[in-house]
Amino acid sequence: MNSLRDVSSEVVLRFGPYAFHLSQRLVLEGDRPLRLGGRALDVLQVLVEHAGSVVSKEELIAQVWPRSVVEEINLRVHIAALRRALGDGQNGQCYIVNIPQRGYSFVAPVRHSPKPVSFPSETVHKPLHNLPARLTPITGRDAVVGSLVRQLPVRRFMTVVGPCGIGKTTVALHVAELLLQHYRHGVWLVDLAVIDDPAQVTDHLTRTLELKIGTTLEALAQRHALLVLDNCEHLLERCQTLVETLLHSMPRLSILATSREPLKATGETVLRLPPLAVPPASGLRSVAEVMGYSAVQLFVNRARARQQGFTLREQDLKTVREICRRLDGLPLAIELAAAQIDALALVGLQAQLDNCFQLLTQGRRTAAPRHQTLKAALDWSYERLTAVEQTVLQRLAVFKMAFTQDAAIGVISCDRLPPAKLVKAMESLALKSLLSLEQGGAVTRYRFLNTTRTYALEKLELSGDLRALEMRYAGYISQARWTSGRQVALQFTK
Structure with a gap:
């Protein structure tokens, strides 16, 4: 299929009340320019050039994203944006139809005009944003x-919540990219990781929005915009107040936040980001079946980028599954592990998992410092805990499997860490996504991610308390197993 880029740039394509000026990359309805992004225009060009024919989704993706691997949702979002912009379905007019199992077709008659019309450059809409390029x-x-x-x-206000390395920022930025054309006054990323003082939050926001010195946020009252507040966890109270103020004074504003824990602001909708899907031990029957799991997809994609010719073979399935499982399905951990494929090969990677922080130190130079290595990401979270929370996180690392509050009290509570104080710290660590909660009947259990537990164990060993806590843990397990009539407080889970 030929690209529309082969069509003369002097051609104007006309359909219904619209004129598509190829040289200006501009669609006009009469004298009014339509607000369409570059990708949406690319999709429209391909469909209009092949008006009356069915263009498969694969062909559209290949034409619009020739050098990238993208998800089908990208295409669907741009198709939906085109339909809205063209008023598809209104007054009985139809331009783009979905042909089930085949693709899309532009069904309106298209006329070609050889005479271009010049338009002032200022009529062309350029999306307003400060989003980084996705690589x-x-x-x-x-x-x-x-x-x-x-x-x-x-x-209007949603918060993506999860532990470090789970991909909160990646998801938020992708959502922002897809919504660029929806917000008339732009989409703006506000990275709060670069400041630690709550008093700096408002100034940081105004600088990001490129407001003039002395301008107050009230000046933004009528802006139709999206703010992406990234890394809110260390400034929760200030972010909560700011968000509530902005949403009240700016009725057309939307806010997408990322944080290890909810902001607990009025109107907040929380979306907890799960790990990528790891195949079960019983699901290793074929390469095709294993490649249906997102954790394996990510590992293979990043391994291929690192080692030309990398292919997942049937004899590799158990090893790759174990790597993804031990790395908890965390995208950051999987990416960093796959980056070592040329040096260690699959067997070497698996052998190094017990020493995962030395393994996962080959960082991404293009990422923010806290995301360049897994240890850096956890350091950033750990340093923002209270001293009590740090101590509890370290000591709980002696638990190899899921554990209850009673088990934690039995093993690590002491005069300096009484039960009430310990339980409060555990609840806080769970809220901050450093512990996971498992609900089984009436009993709540806590669990570490493997990567977080390894990190906490290193900290515990450096504190000099590892041996003493291991002995207390062993004694508690022995007592729990053999005390007649006592309900077992710790249950091992796979």
Whole structure:
């Protein structure tokens, strides 16, 4: 299929009340320019050039994203944006139809005009944003991204929550990219990780929005915009106040936040980001079946980028599954592990998992410092804990499997860490996504991610308390197992 870039740039394509000026990359309805992004225009060009024919989704993606691997949701979002912009379905007019199992077709008559019309450059809409360029495709997040894209303009305030390395920023930025054309006054990323003082938050926001010195936020009252407040966890109270103030004074504003824990602001909708899907031990029957799991997809994609010719073979399935499982399905950990494929090969990677922080130190030079290595990401979270929370996190690392509050009290409580204080710290660590909660009947259990536990164990060993805590842990387990009539407080889970 030929690209529309082969069509003369002097041609104007006309359909219904619209004129598509190829040289200006501009669609006009009469004298009014339509607000369409570059990708949406690319999709429209391909469809209009092949008006009356069915263009498969694969062909559209290949034409619009020739050098990238993208998810089908990208195409669906741009098709939906085109339909809205063209008023598709209104007054009985139809331009783009979906042909089930085949693709899309532009069904309106198209007329070619050889005479271009010049338009002032200022009539061309350029999306307003400060989003960074995305260098790699996103894997396994179609459902989450689609949900956020649909809900955010309606709910106005949503927070993506999860542990470090889970991909909160990646998801938020992708959602922002897909919503660029929806917000008339732009989409703005506000990275709060670069400041630590709550008093600096408002100034940082005004600088990001490029407001003049002395301008107050009230001046933004009528702006139709999206703010992405990234890394809110260390400034929760200030962010809560700011968000509530902005949403009240700016009725057309939407806010997408990322944080280890909810902001607990009025009107907040929380979306907890899950790990990527790891195949079960019983699901290793074929390469095709294993490649249906997003954690494996990400590992293979990043391994291929690192080692030309990398292929997942049937004899590799158990090893790759174990790597993804031990890394908790965390995208950052999987990416960093796959980056070592040329040096260690699969067997070497698996052998190094017990020493995962030395393994996962080959960082991404283009990422923010806290995301360049897994240890850096956890350092950033750990340093913002209270001293009590740090101590509890370290000591709980002696638990190899899921554990209850009673078990934690029995093993690590002491005069300096009484039960009430310990339980409060555990609840806080769970809220901050450093512990996971498992609900089984009436009993709540806590669990570490493997990567977080390894990190906490290193800290515990450096404190000099590892041996003493291991002995207390062993004694508690022995007592729990053999005391007649006592309910077992610790249950091992796979």
